[in-house]
Amino acid sequence: MSTPLSRRPPQAVVGHTVAHESAELHVTGAALYTDDLVGRTAAVLHAWPVQAPHTHARVTGLRTDPALGIPGVVRVLTAADVPGTNDAGVKQDEPLFPDEVMYHGHAVCWVLGETLEAARLGAEAVEVTYEPLPSVLTLAEAIAQESFQGTARTVARGDAAAGLERSVHRFRGELEIGGQEHFYLETHAALASLDDGGQVFVQSSTQHPSETQEIVAHVLGLRSHEVTVQCLRMGGGFGGKEMQPHGLAAVAALGAVLTGRPVRLRLNRTQDITMTGKRHPFHASWEVGFDADGRLQALRATLTSDGGWSLDLSEAVLARALCHVDNAYFVPDVELHGRIARTHKTSQTAFRGFGGPQGMLVLEDILGRCAPALGLDPTELRRRNLYRPGQSTPYGQPVRHAERLPAVLDEVTQRADLATRHTEIAAFNTAHPHRKRGIACTPVKFGISFNLTAFNQAGALVHVYKDGSVLINHGGTEMGQGLHTKMRQVAATALGVPLGAVRLAPTRTDKVPNTSATAASSGSDLNGGAVKDACEQIRDRLTVVAADLLGVDPGEVDVSDGTVSGGGRSVPWPELVREAYLRRVQLFAAGYYRTEGLHWDATRMQGEPFKYFAYGAAVSEVEVDGFTGAYTFLRTDIVHDVGDSLSPLVDLGQIEGGFVQGVGWLTLEDLRWDTSDGDGRGRLATRAASTYKLPSFSELPAELNVHLLEHATEDGAVYGSKAVGEPPLMLAFSVREALRQAVAAFGPAGHVVELACPSTPEAVFWAVQAARRARGAPTVPDGAGARGDRQPVDGHSPGPYAEAHPSVSSPEPLVTRRTVD
């Protein structure tokens, strides 16, 4: 008999602070990743892509013979080799071997070689002719040319026009939001081989083994039961391995089928960055109204995401973006339009937050920009607009536990000593003409569950062996987030055995079928529910045996920490297991879980798509250097709601890691494509670790304090916990808003700061200059920029660099207009 999902037994192993289940393997270099298997596999062939040097072109000719003349080249894979469907996705819009190049670097065919070097030289020898076609590259171009894809959606409530009309204060503006490269340290990798009877076995660094399996099968013209996909672990995923691994695994599998030899496909960093999708850039235009007290009255906005060349997950990303524009704030009248641009770039995809961050940033940016115009402290403005119990989101879901929003905000402002530090910062800023500090507090509310209801199910397979040891399989994949650590703790808790009795096997599609992606922060909720179910089935069977052994009623049997007791007697767990085997009691079970209570009308964009909301808030302090716009992160305090934590060290790691990754997105990480009309048009200029900078130690705040909200049991999730993978990323808004405050300190009181996103040092510098101009203080004269007579000389740039993305890096302030009533 299963116990209530959220009830935690007294001797629970969940809730204990334990290290990552692979930590000792990680630190000794013994943990194996997909590409580590290559040297342990005989006769492997290596794959290398032929990447098109055009951003949009028709392939008019493909000669593979010259490659076959290169020593060591074994085969060139082309569209003609595909026995099944030439498609790397599920929407029939992603040809695996395209005859139309849709982005710069698109792979048109793959070369297999005895060595990687042979494959590379073979790829260089393949002769491809192209007919270049006009391309759409930027969001501005796409909007102007009405280049869209997928279905546009609207989330609406009330009458936004009327709400704006009745507002005392109205503003409008625009925001352009940059994308983000996942930069998982392990690039995409797959190793495919043939098993007995032609069974295809693919080891893949994938967050979604079942879908990798399905796509490998449809490319090969096989049925799913002929393909097995295994993921040992990933060296980071962050959403980038939810959809993107499938086509790569299919290429490797196709190679294995055609050659009969194992085929390894591992992208190097530049291939990975130039070929696989990223976080969607967004553009938003908006109009907002407040009442006299600064309470939001109405918001009308249009969000346009840059989906890249194919749909991939763009529609789902857009849905989540639209469902998160409200973040933590109640807006009575709302009209949010969303659409997906089609551009000739990589197909943008899932990335931690899945559109939520972009949607939330729209309103956070609005509040940060409008606060000075409203004459309100930004934290007060935010606090005034927080959801209250009883209110619902624009898509009609009641905001359960809305009282936690002011609670986390209060707690974090107290822990951060916000009031005192406001005073200290003001004094610092008065004393320092060239350096200014800023502090800001922002909340997070994030909906948990896949927006698409069907994905909210999971399975598990739990084995208890005769010696009492336990092996668990489940559908989730481990990418560093600690899912397997939590699942061991869940199993140990549900069975009543010590953690050491439970081992976890790598994720395989022949163990647990039809799994959902390990995504949407849902891994622990879904798989935890399934593991718990399987363990409880076994525990219930064993309880009957134990009752008989101990001579007590089954209700009196207790199993905890490996000891089975009742009626004052006890037996060790292994003895009970052995006895159960002898009595022919089944010692393994398949578990299943589905999230109850969800409903979603994806057309009307109304319903209750989320099981619950995760809450959090952060206070960040930064310092900006007026000479350069460079900044340092001084201190961040976070209070975050993870329910009752399953594994505190793991949750802490997710919060800190998500926060820093969000800081990277909002500050340093700056994707630049060549948007010129030259030969390099469409080429990603930031295509390596040397040009795309993610946070380093220098971006870790000097002081980072994280506190888990207490007394936070979540009734709707396993052992009272909450999902934690994505929500903390958005805590980084506090850093961007703190930058805005610091910049404002260079200007006159009430100065409205427009900050480009990402807020690179250059972007911050221009914002500082604008603030100084507003104050009438000396700035870098525009003369610095007006020296147009000094033309660049040819030839001193190492390569064709991209033009700066004009609307992202533009120093020109966006219009923030206050209508006069």
Place this chain on the structure above:
Amino acid sequence: MHRAVTVVRTATAGGSTPLGSTEITVNGASRPCLTGPHTSLLDWLREQGWTGAKEGCAEGECGACAVLVARPDGPGRTRWVAVNSCLPPALALDGQEVVTAEGLGSPPGPSGAAALHPVQRELADRGGSQCGYCTPGFVCAMAAEFYRPERAGASTQTAGTESLRAGDRPDEHGPNGFDLHALSGNLCRCTGYRPIRDAAYALGDPDPTDALALRREQTAPAPAATRVTSGQGEFVRPNDLPELLHLVGEAPDAVLMAGATDAGVERHLGHARPPLVLAIDHLEELRGLDLTSDAVEIGAALTLSEIERSLAGRVPLLDQLFPQFASRLIRNGATLGGNLGTGSPIGDAAPVLLALDATLLLSSAAGERTVALADYFTGYRQSVRAPGELIRAVRIPLPPAPHAAFYKMAKRRFDDISSVAVAIAVRLEAGAVASVRIGLGGVAATPVRALATEETLTGRTWDTTTVARAADVLAGEGTPLDDHRASARYRRAMLEQALLRFHVEHPRSDSPHKAATGGPNVPKNGWDTGEVTR
């Protein structure tokens, strides 16, 4: 299937060596290294089954491939140094000792419980690994700092401030003397770094019986005279400078390689496969550091880390450069000879050396000549260096100008490439500018001196009016471009701002360090001055 490799040991000044004897000691066991000159140490290690080291970027930016190598540390001593194994060819380690994460400790398994190194234990217990892919590299970089001989002394200091260099922040030094810059070349995408920092700062001193600690008390592996010819090309480590000059004279297109921090990137990203690679990093004639009263002469093949240690603060402007120059992992391989020899306009050493009025000693089989660095660059990655000629040493006149600063503008403070770099060195006399040298990077096809700005300043009173005028001139120096790092407009603004800042930090005074010891804005520590970053 690898191409046939012929290992030919020729009779050189060091004598002949037997066929097939190229070998590397990995985690205590010697392994034959039968490969060509274009196989990286990382790929070779992984082929040997040491898959702990990972490829994350293959250009020395992420540190996932970091390993420890045993390097000389003065007579009879060895220092464990962490380097990116993706950069040097495996053959460059012929005869050397390498330790990977696998060699530092062992996981739990059939042979028993885990036996973790202190660095591994701290990282594992504190949540320092999530996906674990970057972790072996962090382990090695952290272990190098753990074994750094100077670190132990730091742990007994009451306050770390005295050990702070320009550019250091107090939170970047642990109470145990751990310098966080040791990890500046390691990227982690999962943890957000806090637990890794905590692990680093929790480390104690090495146990007296620790094998790697004891290894430091013994002589480092001697350089091997390596000559390998394979289908990939030829790899030669000459015995001495005359042999090197002879080889360079015969094959002017040969690639000279010290730390391979540039050549390794060219190999991976540009697919460069030079037919002849000449390894010069162990040549004693290129590794001197001669200090006299009027100059310091720095061997072209000394690593930046070695220079930093040997100079011990005698050229303060260089001490501003070092922590901003790439990462510790790179500085453990990179040399001034390489940085100037590749001649990138965004190399960080050139602007500083221009401000220091450095000259280069160029050697060839025909002899040696001296060229002022200001006259050295002739175009994009081009110089007056003739075929067959190499940089033997860099000479910096002493004493350096008393007021000097290096400003590097980049997106990220640790391990980024400059969008603009400005080095300024000023000598003031009686409140006026007696002499000034300004070196610029990132604003032209070569590193340049800001000659017009220098002229505007020289002889004039060091005041706001002069500086404002000169800053305006400085903004017009060079021909900056728009690229992915910065706009041309920002670059020009940064030139101007650099001089304005320099004046704020070095107000009218004839004595150095005034700005750091008095005045209303005065910070108690280095990082508070704002002069540290970027």
